[in-house]
Amino acid sequence: MSLSVALRHSFRNFELDVEFQASQGITALFGRSGSGKTSVINAVAGLLRPDHGRIILEGHDLMDSAKGMWLPPHKRGIGYVFQDSRLFPHLSVRQNLLYGRWFARRTDNIRFDHVVDLLGISPLLDRRPGALSGGEKQRVAIGRALLARPRLLLMDEPLAALDAQRKSEILPYLERLRDDTQIPILYVSHAMSEVARLASTLVIVQSGKVSRAGPLSDQMSDPAAAAMLGLQDIGAVVKARIASHEADGLSRLDTPLGVLWVAGIPASIGSMLRVRVHAQDVMLSLSPPKDISALNVLRATVTQVMSGQGPDVLVQLGVEGDRLLARVTHRSAANLGLVKGLPVYAIIKSVAVVRPS
Known part of the structure; x- marks a missing residue:
């Protein structure tokens, strides 16, 4: 059509x-x-x-x-x-x-x-x-x-x-x-x-x-759309397949970003769905993080950095075959030296990955 x-x-x-x-x-x-x-x-x-x-x-x-x-x-x-x-x-x-x-x-x-x-x-x-x-x-x-x-x-x-x-x-x-x-x-x-x-x-x-x-x-996942979509709503929408349900209540998702661990999803193994990762729920690190509670740590590359009004900076990330968006402060962006092409680690809490509803 x-x-x-x-x-x-x-x-x-x-x-x-x-x-x-x-x-x-x-x-x-x-x-x-x-x-x-x-x-x-x-x-x-x-x-x-x-x-x-x-x-x-x-x-x-x-x-x-x-x-x-x-x-x-x-x-x-x-x-x-x-x-x-x-x-x-x-x-x-x-x-x-x-x-x-x-x-x-x-x-x-x-x-x-x-x-x-x-x-x-x-x-x-x-x-x-x-x-x-x-x-x-x-x-x-x-x-x-x-x-x-x-x-x-x-x-x-x-x-x-x-x-x-x-x-x-x-x-x-x-x-x-x-x-x-x-x-x-x-x-x-x-x-x-x-x-x-x-x-x-x-x-x-x-x-x-x-x-x-x-x-x-x-x-x-485009920083330039933030003003139109709203900072609270901007972020990646990712296709996922439920790979397993674990005894501790987590579900493993296979996605273009890699494996994501999320709070249990009430759907059968093999089901296809979409998950949403809000920009405000993505943290960045220059080195592999240790001794943290977050289960999702993804290798990424900075593809775009856009400063907005106020304290926010939106950072677009290339991760495997897809993209993420991170929302950080100007101070954090300066401390990390975020520029296009910089390799980083994206850290996402399992409870922060949500299915749109």
């Missing part, structure tokens, strides 16, 4: 001017509330007709202002999951799902039973929306959108109205959706924990413009 978006639109007190490309997997539009994210996906859906621009999905124009061409929403083959589920309250879950299938424009092999199993909603089929939790409603809304057999799925802050427990319940289903279907997703969020766990591509939107776009792992 390929999606190309280039559009401009004037609101009363706001100018939207964005351009980006999206491919297979989940592309996250990330930014603060009011930055223009929802306006972008509304334009892709056909709910907003931009003043100027062109939107191309799988080689087909959805709009081209230069040609005066604009395809109405019902002809675009796009599914949309809103922040609130928008289920029909008078219909059962089964009937809500089948409503999506009635509007399917494609004849591929997405089956009712497969969607029900994928989202774990079989026990809910005879209930009405009023008897569902917030997370259950969102799963049904996703199922309804999937059964319309969309070429692209749009999700606008689908977890924003849920509490932490409901979010943790639905995130695994979104991962299954990403991994088990071939439907690309454009996902709007201002929660970096969601984006880090789900997305493969990150598009950062600020004040109606795209400030950065590219692979998620590259953006998260």
Whole structure:
């Protein structure tokens, strides 16, 4: 799948001017509330007709202002999951799902039973929306959108109205959706924990413009993105495989960085997942550390040093086949003599390596 978006639109007190490309997997539009994210996906859906621009999905124009061409929403083959589920309250879950299938424009092999199993909603089929939790409603809304057999799925802050427990319940289903279907997703969020766990591509939107776009792992470990992502959120997102569960409660992960020891993860051996190492949780040493409690010590090479405002310095590290980011003080950077090409040791506590949630 390929999606190309280039559009401009004037609101009363706001100018939207964005351009980006999206491919297979989940592309996250990330930014603060009011930055223009929802306006972008509304334009892709056909709910907003931009003043100027062109939107191309799988080689087909959805709009081209230069040609005066604009395809109405019902002809675009796009599914949309809103922040609130928008289920029909008078219909059962089964009937809500089948409503999506009635509007399917494609004849591929997405089956009712497969969607029900994928989202774990079989026990809910005879209930009405009023008897569902917030997370259950969102799963049904996703199922309804999937059964319309969309070429692209749009999700606008689908977890924003849920509490932490409901979010943790639905995130695994979104991962299954990403991994088990071939439907690309454009996902709007201002929660970096969601984006880090789900997305493969990150598009950062600020004040109606795209400030950065590219692979998620590259953006998260780039010091230059810190101001846009926030110092608390910046850091590496690493793919990992659970290699073992130890008797003392630790799990061993095989990653491109090398072996990481983390607090026990409730998943089976061989499972693939993502882990997140925040920049503020990485310490640096010029020599192999001795007699310390941290279990993760990785050989690394400084690839970039960037000073910010205040006491912080962000240090990008090359580690094996991947990258880390460390956040240290100016004083520490000066004491260690941190410069590009310097070999160092990155020290990470096991409890500091977290799975995004």
